[in-house]
Amino acid sequence: MNWDWDKLQKQQQGRRGGGSSTPPGFEDFNQQFEKFKRIRFPGWKLVLLAVVILWLISGVYIVEPGEVGVVKRFGEYQTMTSPGPHYHIPYPVESAVTLNVERVRRMEFGFRSINRSRSVPFQQGQTRKVTDESLMLTGDENIVSVQFIVQYQIKNARNYLFNVFDQEGTIKNAAQAAMREVIGKSNIDRALTTGKQEIQVATRQLMQEILDLYSTGIRVENVQMQNVHPPDAVVDAFKDVASAREDKSRFINEAEAYRNDILPKARGQAARIINAAEAYREAKVRRSEGDASRFLSVLREYRKAKDVTRTRLYLETMEEVLAQPDADKVILSNEALKQSLPYLPLERVKPGGGKTTNKTQ
Template identity: 55%
Template sequence: MNWDWEKLQQRKEKNTFQVKGPDFSSFEKKIGNLKSKLPGGSVLLLIGILLWLLSGIYIVEPDEVGVVQRFGKFNRITPPGPHYHLPYPIEKVQTPKVTRIQRVEIGFRTLSKNLISKNIQYRLVPEESLMLTGDENIVDVQFIVQYQIKDPQYYLFNIADPEKTVKDAAEAAMREVIGNNDIDSALTTGKLIIQNDTKRLLQEILDRYHSGIRIVAVQLQDVHPPRQVIDAFKDVASAKEDKIRYINEAEAYRNDILPKTRGEVAQILNEAQAYKESVVRKAKGETARFLSVFKEYKRAKDVTRKRLYLETVEKILSNPQINKIILSDKAAKSVVPYLFLKNENGKLKGSK
């Protein structure tokens, strides 16, 4: 293609126009007229300069620190109290609240709070709360993260949106922790472990970002299965809780009955041992007594026989449980002897 450079040059000159800059000469004339009308123009100028210098005074509150920037670059940090910085635009100061604990909600948003009626309205955010567990189940996790400023320099200059950074990092950390746990642990006994693991992992992520943020706490607000199957999961969780309760009750019963049984066994063994000792000692004593009597019997048979007879009669007559009838030799010859028989109740037959 052949370009007609002369036509192009004419079109360019035709379409160009001149832009005139501001007429500073007229502006200087207006300022000169204004100074002539104001006799104290130099005084006003000094007052303006003084006010400009005084604009560098600032106060840092007790819960804040002052972060001074010089021409936009970080210069220094000032503690609470009155301070001075070079006036704008040379220096400017930011005062972040380093002691205030801030919170981020993940999986839900608080719409309104009524402290009097304790009525709190929420809006669910399922795209943040639905997560996949390690056993490939979907669980709805809603939690909050509390944090505060650890390093104001990093906090102000290393991250553009601290709240969004914390929210995105917290969501990523929670998804990783939930993915390493099964759904039973997330719904029942593993909530505390999940909170601690998420807090540790979230702090590691923010430290890698050099965000200057310290995580205070991660708190699970609500953990439940998807609403379509929540009733079935509740039944399963209830059955598992009943199982744990029954096991604990059985353990408690075992811990209660075993010591009692061991105590009763020890008591029976002690009583048997004591009975054994008493029987053995009694048998040894009777054996020794019999041997001594036998020794005396061999020395004097008649005397020993009569002594044994008298001791036996004495023992029988002194026993109140034995019914006794005493007859003389003469009476015994005229009496027909008979046998005393007892019935089932231990009484003589014929007696009432």
């Protein structure tokens, strides 16, 4: 309803012209207010009913697959609900929070991945170092830069929401404490080379023990070391040491390969020489034994019949001599030998002073 201000202004002006000192328009204001009170609003009940209905509907909530719902009554834990539609007493009496318990969450330490934006073009693997988190002291009093990630899941939504005030801060502190303790018990060579797998397993176990001690409701799925290297100030010196170690390993491998190549050959050659010597010895021994046996048998026969044996030996010797193919032989009887002149084959003498052999009987 609108007030009739024009009428009121005219009445006030008339009263001022009459010289009255009474405050202008008081009775008119009273009359207008009485008229306003007599006005009725027939839809206010509908408005109130709509507000109540909306307030009741606000208690409906849906838990998505892979999530759990946690109902709080005046901020205190009341119950936990599974995926599907549910209802709770509307705020401020009760409230509901949904948590995804199947999603594997990730937290980075010693570095931060650079997110893609319009001003910065996307590059695979582009990160930013966080030196305060990465520098750690090893067991042999060296400093190493360790960049790693932690993957975890929520295994108990009630403990996750009500037992810990700062969940991410607690996970961060537990991960750094566990990694620093494990690195502090390892030497730098083990952290840089062959001990990474053992360090990851030990860190995950120690981190899980810390989180279970505080009943955080968190399960650590994996701890993975991304990049482990010496500090930037001494990285060149470590590279030189690593190169020297690689050269040492290479020289050792080459020497072992040369040894593995030479030793079998030497062993084989030695075995061959030994076998040849043994064969030669065996042949000589057998031949000597045979010659001795033959000589003894001939000696026995000779003792039995000296003339016959002497003649047989002569004939066998002559047969052996005359059977040689490289000798020219002239056979003469004793009478012919007395009547013949000696013959010297000068055409067969070699120019170098050597000469062919010629046996003349």
